[in-house]
Amino acid sequence: MAPRRAAACLLPLLMAAAVSAGLGGYFGTKSRYEEVNPHLAEDPLSLGPVAAGARLPAACAPLQLRALLRHGTRYPTAGQIRRLALASSSKHRCLQSSAAFRRGLGPSLSLGGDESEIEVNDALMRFFDHCDKFIAFVEENDTAMHQVNAFKEGPEMRKVLEKVASALCLPVEELNADLVQVAFLTCSYELAIKNVTSPWCSLFSEEDAKVLEYLNDLKQYWKRGYGYDINSRSSCILFQDIFQQLDKAVEESKSSKPISSPLIVQVGHAETLQPLLALMGFFKDDEPLRANNYIRQAHRKFRTGRIVPYAANLVFVLYHCDQVKTSKEEYQVQMLLNEKLMPFHHSNETISTYADFKDYYKDILQNCHFKEVCELPKVNITAIDEL
Numbered sequence: 001m002a003p004r005r006a007a008a009c010l011l012p013l014l015m016a017a018a019v020s021a022g023l024g025g026y027f028g029t030k031s032r033y034e035e036v037n038p039h040l041a042e043d044p045l046s047l048g049p050v051a052a053g054a055r056l057p058a059a060c061a062p063l064q065l066r067a068l069l070r071h072g073t074r075y076p077t078a079g080q081i082r083r084l085a086l087a088s089s090s091k092h093r094c095l096q097s098s099a100a101f102r103r104g105l106g107p108s109l110s111l112g113g114d115e116s117e118i119e120v121n122d123a124l125m126r127f128f129d130h131c132d133k134f135i136a137f138v139e140e141n142d143t144a145m146h147q148v149n150a151f152k153e154g155p156e157m158r159k160v161l162e163k164v165a166s167a168l169c170l171p172v173e174e175l176n177a178d179l180v181q182v183a184f185l186t187c188s189y190e191l192a193i194k195n196v197t198s199p200w201c202s203l204f205s206e207e208d209a210k211v212l213e214y215l216n217d218l219k220q221y222w223k224r225g226y227g228y229d230i231n232s233r234s235s236c237i238l239f240q241d242i243f244q245q246l247d248k249a250v251e252e253s254k255s256s257k258p259i260s261s262p263l264i265v266q267v268g269h270a271e272t273l274q275p276l277l278a279l280m281g282f283f284k285d286d287e288p289l290r291a292n293n294y295i296r297q298a299h300r301k302f303r304t305g306r307i308v309p310y311a312a313n314l315v316f317v318l319y320h321c322d323q324v325k326t327s328k329e330e331y332q333v334q335m336l337l338n339e340k341l342m343p344f345h346h347s348n349e350t351i352s353t354y355a356d357f358k359d360y361y362k363d364i365l366q367n368c369h370f371k372e373v374c375e376l377p378k379v380n381i382t383a384i385d386e387l
């Protein structure tokens with residue numbers, strides 16, 4: 001089926017490789033895509049065991065496929081490189097991913113036309129950079145990360161620091177959580193990019209890796225996930241756009257017009273996908289992730305390595321289906337995250353009528369006024385003067 005083929009073709013970007021160390025599952029947002037689809041480690045072009053489950057629904061034809069992709073494996077960020085003293089612009093990375101994706105699609109993906117829109121739409125895909133309230137309240141606010149900072153100083157991290165210090169014959173005072181995280185990321189990069197187990201990996205046991213994974217998840221939770229409402233609310237313009245395009249396709253289909261955008265591919269970031277998934281209510285645990293509930297969160301849903309590894313992809317497929325019994329036409333949707341069908345919240349089914357899907361999210365769609373959502377409260381200069 002189309003989305004599977006398409007995503008399988010992303011693999012040249014991924015340096016498909018076998019999982020060599022037991023640590024691979026704990027790299028959070030720096031995880032390799034093979035961690036969520038292990039069959040790809042053996043055969044990068046295999047469609048794997050899920051392919052059968054992702055068969056076209058009966059009597060349905062796809063009308064529109066909307067794919068949101070996270071760029072593939074990348075080298076460390078400038079900041080991390082500086083800290084590691086080692087060596088791409090984010091935009092460049094994104095364009096490369098879309099070009100490779102487009103090439104990979106080839107002629108096999110046919111949705112009634114060869115026109116595909118590879119969008120570089122910053123306002124949509126980098127909504128978090130355009131939301132002043134998010135920037136002030138979360139991004140540039142150290143206090144907002146207090147759970148993350150507390151975990152860095154907490155007993156679990158302390159144990160990891162002591163072990164690493166002793167392995168490196170350093171006094172523990174010379175290490176801190178940030179440095180240890182860089183060492184752990186170096187191990188993840190070498191595995192993801194070069195398929196080698198870095199000597200840095202030998203510093204960490206699986207237990208340590210779980211602690212460092214939790215640190216990464218905590219940060220994503222408070223910065224991009226459920227930690228603060230504004231994190232997910234800032235993504236509502238993207239959510240709205242998805243529905244506008246779906247609506248348009250439905251209208252065109254109803255009036256027997258050709259579908260003007262059968263395929264929409266957008267390449268973004270982990271920072272793009274995570275808030276959108278939170279807005280839709282996916283991977284939400286009963287309890288928030290906090291510095292002091294590491295043990296209780298051992299089986300948490302919010303594991304970013306499973307949700308937004310490198311090359312993560314979220315695909316919406318709209319179908320037009322013939323209702324044989326009622327001879328009524330109907331529109332249905334499916335969602336796939338990392339090539340796996342997602343059960344919808346309103347039904348627990350992996351397929352939904354478009355009407356039910358839209359109805360379930362109507363409040364979010366109606367209350368998405370990006371400007372108001374993202375506006376900083378106005379400072380009343382008169383009032384301040386009077387203080």
Ligand SMILES: *[C@@H]1O[C@H](CO)[C@@H](O)[C@H](O)[C@H]1NC(C)=O
Binds near residue numbers: 016
């Ligand atoms: C990655 O490394 C593993 C273990 O060394 C090896 O079996 C596998 O073939 C390598 N994969 C690639 C794509 O080089």
Ligand SMILES: *[C@@H]1O[C@H](CO)[C@@H](O)[C@H](O)[C@H]1NC(C)=O
Binds near residue numbers: 136137
């Ligand atoms: C920073 O975050 C804290 C904790 O969430 C919050 O109370 C405070 O208002 C935020 N500061 C700003 C400037 O938004």
Ligand SMILES: *[C@@H]1O[C@H](CO)[C@@H](O)[C@H](O)[C@H]1NC(C)=O
Binds near residue numbers: 345346347348
């Ligand atoms: C979906 O399944 C979960 C877990 O079994 C259950 O708690 C929930 O009520 C179900 N939701 C619907 C809409 O059926």
Ligand SMILES: *[C@@H]1O[C@H](CO)[C@@H](O)[C@H](O)[C@H]1NC(C)=O
Binds near residue numbers: 381
């Ligand atoms: C600003 O503060 C002053 C004094 O408290 C008040 O009279 C005025 O209505 C406020 N203006 C706005 C726009 O809130």
